[in-house]
Every structure is written in C-alpha cells, then in structure tokens.
Amino acid sequence: MASPISCLSILVIPLLVTSLFYQISDADRALVESVCHNSTDYDFCLSSLLSDERSIKSTLQTLESISIELHLDVIEVAYNRISDLHKTLTDPLDKTRLQNCENDIRDSHENMLSASDGAGLFNYDKAKLSLTAALLKVGACANEYEKPQNVNHHY
Numbered sequence: 628m629a630s631p632i633s634c635l636s637i638l639v640i641p642l643l644v645t646s647l648f649y650q651i652s653d654a655d656r657a658l659v660e661s662v663c664h665n666s667t668d669y670d671f672c673l674s675s676l677l678s679d680e681r682s683i684k685s686t687l688q689t690l691e692s693i694s695i696e697l698h699l700d701v702i703e704v705a706y707n708r709i710s711d712l713h714k715t716l717t718d719p720l721d722k723t724r725l726q727n728c729e730n731d732i733r734d735s736h737e738n739m740l741s742a743s744d745g746a747g748l749f750n751y752d753k754a755k756l757s758l759t760a761a762l763l764k765v766g767a768c769a770n771e772y773e774k775p776q777n778v779n780h781h782y
C-alpha cells in the first residue's frame with residue numbers, strides 16, 4: 628500500500644506545472660478538476676483539494692499552496708510516528724533504517740517549507756526544486772526498507 632506521503636505527492640507537481648501555463652483567474656470546481664486530471668489519481672487529488680474550502684474560490688497559486696500544506700501535514704504526522712516507533716525497536720538494523728528515515732522525513736519537511744516559501748513569492752523555480760528535493764527524500768525513506776539486509780552486519 629502506498630504511503631500517504633507518496634499519495635499526496637501526486638498533487639503538487641501537476642499543480643506546479645499547471646500554474647506555469649495558466650493565467651491567474653478565479654478557480655471553481657472545473658479548475659480543480661482540470662488540475663486533478665494531470666495527477667495519477669484523479670479521485671484522490673479531487674477529494675484532497677476539495678477537503679479545503681478555499682479550493683473552490685481560489686487561483687492556481689492558492690491550489691498549489693493548499694497542496695503543499697496537505698503535504699506538510701502528512702509529513703508532520705509521519706515524523707511524529709517515527710519518533711514513537713523508535714521506542715519500540717530493538718533490532719539494530721531496524722533502528723538504523725528508522726533513524727535514516729527520520730532524517731529523510733525531517734529534510735523533506737524543510738524542503739516543503741522552502742517550496743511553500745517559493746510558491747508564496749511566485750518563485751516557481753525555487754518551489755519546483757524544493758518540492759522535487761522533498762519528494763526525493765520521501766523516496767529515500769521508503770527505499771530504506773527495500774535495501775537488502777546485510778547478512779554479515781555486526782553491531
């Protein structure tokens with residue numbers, strides 16, 4: 628099952644790309660739907676964006692900010708859960724993987740804040756680069772658990 632972070636990641640890139648090609652205008656449901664048609668999961672994108680009442684009466688830039696805010700919320704929840712999981716682990720490999728993941732999630736959060744700053748300043752290059760960096764960090768966390776276990780590891 629895909630993590631909430633990877634699911635939400637389908638929202639931001641289409642919004643960034645779409646915002647580069649459209650003039651600022653009042654958004655309505657049709658605009659939200661057109662943005663979500665560029666995502667990999669239309670229904671999830673639509674329900675996520677429409678969960679915020681600002682979506683219907685906003686611009687593309689506001690939709691972008693909403694999407695980034697949704698990501699930040701999910702990242703914060705994930706980070707807090709990781710902190711709780713540390714207390715339950717005994718295996719050194721699991722502890723190392725979780726520590727690496729915690730660092731990646733923290734970096735992802737910082738990058739999402741930078742993306743939010745960039746979007747707020749209409750600096751879409753900064754927003755796009757920061758967003759990409761954030762999503763790569765989330766991927767790095769997920770990849771921690773796909774790495775083969777070293778059978779000769781010593782702790």
